Amino acid sequence: MSWNSDLTPQPAENKAHPSKQNGLPTAGWDVLPVTGSPWQWNGDYSALRTEREPPLPTDCPDECTCPPIFPRAMYCDSRRLKSIPQVPARMKYVYLQNNQIDAVPDGVFDNATDLVWVVLQWNKISSDKIGTNVFSKLTNLERVYLGHNNLTGIPFPLPNSLRELRVAGNKISKVQPNALEGLDNLTMLLLNDNQLEDIGGSLKVLKSLSYLDLSNNHLKKLPEVLPDSLHQLYLDFNQISVIPNEYFRQFPRLQYARMSNNELTDNGIPLNTFNVSSLIELDLSHNKLQKIPPVNENLENLYLHANKIKEFTVDSFCRTMGFMSFSKIQVLRLDGNSIEQDKIPQEMHQCLRQARIINI
Numbered sequence: 001m002s003w004n005s006d007l008t009p010q011p012a013e014n015k016a017h018p019s020k021q022n023g024l025p026t027a028g029w030d031v032l033p034v035t036g037s038p039w040q041w042n043g044d045y046s047a048l049r050t051e052r053e054p055p056l057p058t059d060c061p062d063e064c065t066c067p068p069i070f071p072r073a074m075y076c077d078s079r080r081l082k083s084i085p086q087v088p089a090r091m092k093y094v095y096l097q098n099n100q101i102d103a104v105p106d107g108v109f110d111n112a113t114d115l116v117w118v119v120l121q122w123n124k125i126s127s128d129k130i131g132t133n134v135f136s137k138l139t140n141l142e143r144v145y146l147g148h149n150n151l152t153g154i155p156f157p158l159p160n161s162l163r164e165l166r167v168a169g170n171k172i173s174k175v176q177p178n179a180l181e182g183l184d185n186l187t188m189l190l191l192n193d194n195q196l197e198d199i200g201g202s203l204k205v206l207k208s209l210s211y212l213d214l215s216n217n218h219l220k221k222l223p224e225v226l227p228d229s230l231h232q233l234y235l236d237f238n239q240i241s242v243i244p245n246e247y248f249r250q251f252p253r254l255q256y257a258r259m260s261n262n263e264l265t266d267n268g269i270p271l272n273t274f275n276v277s278s279l280i281e282l283d284l285s286h287n288k289l290q291k292i293p294p295v296n297e298n299l300e301n302l303y304l305h306a307n308k309i310k311e312f313t314v315d316s317f318c319r320t321m322g323f324m325s326f327s328k329i330q331v332l333r334l335d336g337n338s339i340e341q342d343k344i345p346q347e348m349h350q351c352l353r354q355a356r357i358i359n360i
Contacts, residue, residue: 061085077119087112097145098122106131113137121147121166130155146170147190154179164188168213171195175202184208192216192234199223214238215258222247232256236283242268248276258283260303266291274299285333292316292334297327305359306336312344312360318351327351335359 060066063085064076072092076085081099091112101123108131109115115138125146134155135141141159148169156179158165163185172194180186180203188211189203196217203209204225212226215236222240226233230251241263248254255278264287274282274295281301284293289307294316312334317327329352339360352358 057088057090059088059090066091072114084108087115089114091115092140093117093119095119096123100124102126103129104131104134105129106133108134110137114140116140117143117145119143119145121145121149121169123149125149125151127152127155132157135159156180158183160184162186166190167194169193173197175199177202180205187211189213201225203227210253226251228252230254233258235259235262237261239263241265243270243273245270246272248273248279251276252278254278255280257281260285260287262287264289266293269293285336297325300328301331302329303331303333304337305333309334309337309339312339312348314345314347314351318347321347321351326353327355329355331355331357333357333359 057066057071060074061076063079063081064074066074066088070093072090073095074087074091074093075095076099077095078098081096081101084096084101084104087094087109089111092114093116094112095117097119099122101120102125104120104125109118118138118141126149130151135144135158138159139161141161143164143166144158144162145166146155147166151167151170151172153172153174153176154165154167156176158180160182162183165183165186165188168190169192172191173196175191175196183205184207186206187208189206189209190213192213192215194217196214196219198219198221199214201224203212203223204227206227207229209227209229210231212230212232213234214223215234215238217238219235219238219240222235222243228251231253233251233254233256236258237260239262240259243264248257254276257279258281260283264284266289269289272294274293277296277298279296279299282295282299283303284307285303286306289304289309291311292304292309292313295302297318314321317329318325332352332355337360341360344360
């Protein structure tokens with residue numbers, strides 16, 4: 001192919017090998033791969049055609065967004081929706097938060113049985129408007145977010161594939177005994193900011209539970225039985241005044257325990273309650289403690305600020321002291337108490353030799 005003066009492409013001359021002149025490739029439109037390329041030309045021009053991209057799906061609801069870069073995600077958040085739109089069968093992730101949805105009826109997800117995430121937090125959903133079988137066909141469902149709605153109970157039944165359930169910020173006052181049965185894979189449960197007064201033993205069936213948040217409820221006592229798989233336990237902002245003897249020893253994997261803003265006193269805490277080797281972080285701030293409770297040498301972060309503590313007791317951290325015997329405390333907060341600086345024993349520095357922050 002050649003070019004004339006007006007830059008219009010012209011057909012190449014009819015030669016045996018129009019792509020070559022003097023043994024070299026030309027700059028024409030019909031240049032073919034030369035020797036040494038990843039593949040050799042066999043005379044089939046179809047190998048040079050560019051494969052077309054498949055057409056974009058057209059099944060996305062008008063009120064939602066289904067970006068091609070995330071072909072299995074449907075974004076319907078913050079759209080003032082009052083009902084759940086039709087979910088295409090290809091979807092795995094559905095985001096419906098920050099709307100005005102008040103019901104999750106049976107069948108609404110039957111077309112998308114591969115769903116993995118369903119996000120429905122910050123809506124107006126009430127318990128009596130969640131279909132009994134709405135999740136029954138979602139055998140791959142792993143995460144359900146129903147926080148900040150109008151629920152009065154945990155929806156059930158839920159698929160045993162579930163790993164994370166968030167129902168914080170509702171009006172739940174009781175956990176039904178059978179609500180969590182069969183959820184052997186559940187690792188995270190958020191029940192904070194509800195109206196719970198007593199948990200009883202309703203959570204003991206959660207064999208894999210690792211993260212439990214019960215903060216900001218109306219609990220006056222600790223749950224009677226919890227799974228021994230717990231790794232993080234949050235009980236802040238309740239009305240708990242007593243901890244049963246050796247309560248935390250039933251959780252060999254527990255590393256983080258927070259009980260700030262409760263009604264704890266020295267009389268309500270048995271002597272070795274927190275002498276648990278697995279604990280790394282313990283928050284007892286904003287209570288009514290007058291003494292530093294004994295803790296294990298493995299504890300790294302201890303928060304005791306805003307109590308009524310008057311004395312720094314070294315043996316609360318170190319029963320003995322020596323070259324290999326000391327506390328692993330890195331952060332210690334005792335500010336907001338009544339400890340006098342000139343009465344802090346010198347042994348504190350030897351005992352807390354690894355501490356980075358000590359606020360008194």
